[in-house]
Amino acid sequence: MAAPPCFRVCGSDTVDSVPVPTSTYRLQITDDFTLTDAAAIVPYLARLGVGAVYLSPVLQATTGSTHGYDTTDVTRIDAGRGGERGFEALRAAAEEHGLGVVVDIVPNHLGIEIPHENPAWWDVLRLGQDSGYAHWFDIDWTRPRILLPVLGDDPELRITDGELRYYDNRFPLAPGSWSAGDPVDQVHARQHYELVHWSRGDSELNYRRFFAVTSLAGVRVEDPSVYAATHALPLSWAGDGLAGLRVDHPDGLVDPGGYLDRLAADAPGAWITVEKILEPGEALPAWPVGGTTGYDAMREACGLFVDGAAETEFTALYQGLTADTLTIAQHIEIGKRMVVERLLVAEVRRLAALAPEVPEAAPAIAELAVAFAVYRSYLPGGADRLDAALRLAGERRPGVRPALEALSARLHDPADELARRMQQLSGATMAKGVEDTAFYRYARFVGLNEVGGDPGEFGVGVAEFHALQQARAADWPETMTGLSTHDTKRGEDVRARLAVLAELPQAWAGFASAFLAASEVPNRPFAYFLAQTLAGVGPVDRERLHAYAEKAMREAAQETRWTAVNAGFEDLVHAAIDRAYDNRALSAAWAALDAQLEQPGRSNALGQKLVQLTMPGVPDVYQGTELWEDSLVDPDNRRPVDYAARAELLAGVLGGVPGEGGKGPDLALDAVGEAKLRVTSTVLRLRRDEPELFRGYTPVSASGPAADHLVAYDRGDLVAVATRLPVRLAAAGGWAGTVLDVDGDWTDRLTGRRWTGPIPLADLLGTYPVALLTR
Template identity: 55%
Template sequence: MTSTHSTPTAAAPTSTYRLQLSPGFTLEDAAGLVDHLDRLGVGALYLSPVLTAAPGSGHGYDVVDPTAVSPALGGDAARAALAAKARERGLGVVVDIVPNHMSVARPDANPWWWDVLEHGRASVYARCFDVDFDAGPVLVPVLADDGDGGAPALDDLRVVDGCLAYHDKRYPLAPGTYAPGDRVGDVHGRQHYRLVSWRRGDSELTYRRFFDVDGLAAVRVEEPGVFDATHAEILRWAELGQLDGLRVDHVDGLSDPGGYLRRLAGRFGGWVVVEKVLAPGESLPQSWPVAGTTGYDALREVCGLFVDPAGEAAFTALAREQGVEVDAQALDEGARRHAATVLLRAEVRRIAALLPPRAGDRADPDPEGAARRREEAVAELLCAFGVYRSYLPEGEADWAAAVDRARGRRPDLAPDLEDIDRLVRGDPSGEPARRIQQTSGMVVAMGTENTAFYRGTRFAALNEVGGDPSRFAVDPGEFHDGAARREASRPATMTTLSTHDTKRSEDVRARLAALSETPEAFAGAVRRWTGRCALPEPALNLLGWQTLVGAWPIGEDRLAEYLLKAAREARLGTSWTDRDADFEERVRSWPGRVLGDPALREEVASAVESVRGAGWSNSLGQKAVQLLGPGVPDVYQGTELWDLSLVDPDNRRPVDHRSRADMLARLEEGWLPPVDGTGAAKLHLVRTCLRLRRELRPAGYLPLTASGRAAGHAVAFARTSRGARHPDVVAVATRLPLGLAAGGGWADTVLALPAGPGEWTDRLTGRVLAPARTDGHTCAPLAELLGRYPVAVLVRR
């Protein structure tokens, strides 16, 4: 794209297919898939970050050099060749970019950070990073600390090859600060940085991070020169016609997201979506010149549609009985407070230091207490947002609601909160306002997603990025309303069901949704299984059994690694920073104990078998409504077959593209696969829907209504293809399949189809419908329409 302006729907692809690049799957490997993805019906390749990342990176989000394509991925020649091959097939190229931060874990790998450490404030790159130089030397929290403050680790420092060395890490020496024979401690003390205990990062760090990751330093892209330096290579690809779209990572972390996106739109005319979690009912700021989000809002609505609301009471009762907290709000508040006061205390202290002292503080006999109250007020406010962050001045209502909520929770801090409120409203573009806003998103993400979602394990299918565990299900009316709003407001937004960040794949959630139809049976099984082999903490125990059933079959190692990560994130029996070796050993051994017990293993397998078919039905249903609904649907790599992956890095495992290619060839020959363990039926559905989108470019949205005794088990909508006068594309899916079967099936239930001339054909089966007429409307009997597959893709000829 060479345009110099952007519109919200510029160059929107018909669909995207996400590829996770790594040294084991390079740009050249991606080029080898172009023909296959074209045959599948994909509209654009959607690549994980391709700029040079930290040595050994398996995901690319830890960029160390934004000016060059990663040599480990094949370099710029491989990128250009991939773009050329995609263009030959008519496919677009979308790239994930990371404007918020860079990796500094290996200073010698990041030339910009190396220069900052070497020259301090005088570095030509000093303005690129969000460093508080006024606070003194840059603190680098890397020293080992066994409760001794890290002091003994200073004895391990050496000067090696003109660098300060700490084990395998290297740090620069400022010019003129070392001469042979100098004591290493003295040399260290002359630098523009200080190596300190790793434990000091959360509370004393002098540079802003990505969340609480010390090795990822925030970049100041709000500075025009920094924007130019970090985006020059990306924009060069666009000028060459080799880039059609961008996915902007972690937009909430930026100082001024709207300003950044407007600057980006002025330089790039392609399709842009932002990684942004929206609270239910929240919309993107209208001033943002983007197509939309990366789709977590759609994920919540689509997946919730297949959860049975009648299962809520039994799951809640089980959680309470097992000792698992079920009050989502209380969980959220506690987890966010921990994030603000412990994990992100350095950021809170930096904000508090920007606040002018209150009039009475100068005469306060306890000035430290006054400073402490300011920190508490900042932390309380950060915990009080109903959304991830406000965007002032547009988001003033969200800001005001947060201030009121904080004041209600801590009346004793009301004067300090009122001062903050006046300061921020008086200068919404000032530094205190900017830092509070960008930090609130960090608090919500770390508190809610990374902690509370691992503590409130009542029903794990709800605990997803963008999810709301307090809302057990999404009814068809809410689903249709959300889809209609999406089509009306941002029709080119991305939609998704699985990403590299989701806690569990779409197919795991689909099987768990089936459990919501048989909650009493599952609860009884959990009670029996727990009595025989419990995990050492209630929330983890309940999560463990749901995970085992949802991801079955799963090996011991995969399950153990997932449960260890979940336990550390929850911070109930162990944590990333204070690991309990005995607790973790009990977690690590649990999969082996369960799977090594023949009777218990057989019981679990039987429970899985009872919901396996319903899970497949749910998987096909949610995929159909995502792929044919409003927005640009993304298919995460490998999920065109059943994929039972868990949170990263499990969801970045290699994909067997060869087996998928073999199945695709059979489908092209006319094979109509059964719904079975191979997942070929899902591939058939994905291929059918993606090719239909590319062929017909459907738009609009019309909810359709079934009638009959099983009407509540059907969800359907119609859309209109390009150039057509009447709706001529219909998606139909089955909801709550176990309840449908228990009620005797579809029986007399029919679906009213849109009026207009022509016959309807199911693209999945090739069957031409012979609809009946009821009360003047053309209706399709669902028993016939959904006889072979639990979904249908109808096109009017």
């Protein structure tokens, strides 16, 4: 079957001739935005230029789930999200408009929060090891009963309708385990599970979970029968022409490489990407996939617009105002150590039980997990990462060195269960200790504290950026590139505004000092963190900031935590936010800073959007981000999107070039983001209609006094041009005397204007701070 117009057929060392979308558009499918609703906006997505609709998980999930990563029934599509009828309507609409469909799948775990909604888990609770589903779940059966940490401080159980009940929680009773009149505690003792206080989960749990989430139970997809049962429906879609599969959290699997080999063989026509967070300098293993879901590209595209020269001044300001002199590396070590000592104790104990002959196995394993610089090794590949972690763990804690030496041979053996589980533990430790803890504690410059980011690297220079793109074009040309996702800590345009702070150190210092002086939050780094959040989003609805602050301070897990709320501290945080709105002097200072950030922030937003959409790879647009967006971490970034308004605005954008004579509106007056929509739709349509323009990668230079403020590159008769560091550029006199070093005749596809090189940048970038040139 020939590829539709929004696809190109690729072939590489890792992917064998599969149709690859020219771009994707991520949609969060929920009970409030169903598959049927998604089908209705396909015409808009087609006009936008999208190559494939990219869906969050759609299998039946826990009632009330807003994300779908807690699948409960692998045999059907979620009824509340549109069901089979909605899915078929979406696929039909996509086919009619020449779009593909990419679906997010979750092989690592299943949702068990409401046991009766998960048929397989319910059967295991009822029958124990005799269940036909017992081998589905990664359960430590050396413990006689499955520990379920679901009880509160008032554990009053009852038997109703042949089930064990705790408030609204239902649990099955084993056949023959009870009769009318039996004391409930005796009936409970006869079950294959044990209901215990929630606080015992982190230390005593005997089933593998997703990170530290006890309501998500690990699945043994390494077992061929489990893989076949849990993948039957997604593989049927792939066999029926589905465009692609996005694999969630492969690092949680026993053997990610083996799993992906099987998936690629079973879905030979599907473009496969993996949600793999690569640390800076880490290479993706040679898996049979198109690449990652784009966190690595996000770090590069956003970092390009940060002024690296400001690092020393920013560090001094942060340390002076907060007294936090720790580096991000030190915060990461502290965060990861907290995780293995508090959250993942049960996992550490389970590993240590595999080596009873090593008395200090548990502390040694915990220290090794803390020492890993990446999520995991992929034995036999990645042994050097394991060796480095072993050395570092021994240096940090000499007392565990003998135990590490005793365990080393087994930890290097990919067939050893100890080695397999160690790799699963190191990934969970990294995720919880870094993104979910350290990134909420270290606040030197929070625009860098992003999934897949490196807060210790103050931006990405132009030369480094070019080298990274040339490597991506050569090694992973079909990888996904992202700028925002459902998991990002801050939306792309919030990060674009925060980048401006590096160019306004004095203005930023003034506001930050005023905010901290007015705040009574005793944790000064967190108060500084809040001040940057206010700068990044501007004066939005305050309830959104209160909700964000609650999540951020509890994730930081210092003065307050999800499981031990400190109301006094939280009151001080909320009072600080209210003061920014209600205190006249502080509110005025915030407004003044906001005015300084607005236009350069939008310049950065357009620049990083153009870069992400045109750089090597397959660009993804997260729902709604074709306009200005000020989202914070989930659930804020999953708010409803007004597609009717976007469709109306797109009609105007597609109606012609911007304004009289190619002049567009002042970005400060472009309140909704017409400029960003124009950039997005222009690039997506070019990728769909003229894919030959996007081949290879060659840096393009500029000549003149402002050359350092430009990033430009040639993708193959298409040159992308973006402005960097707009505040410093304006202060130095703008683009006067600086030209883009190209020859021949060109057309700017954003404005319709024609040029002959070399091109004066003052003229080329007079409409927008970006340009998109084709011969």
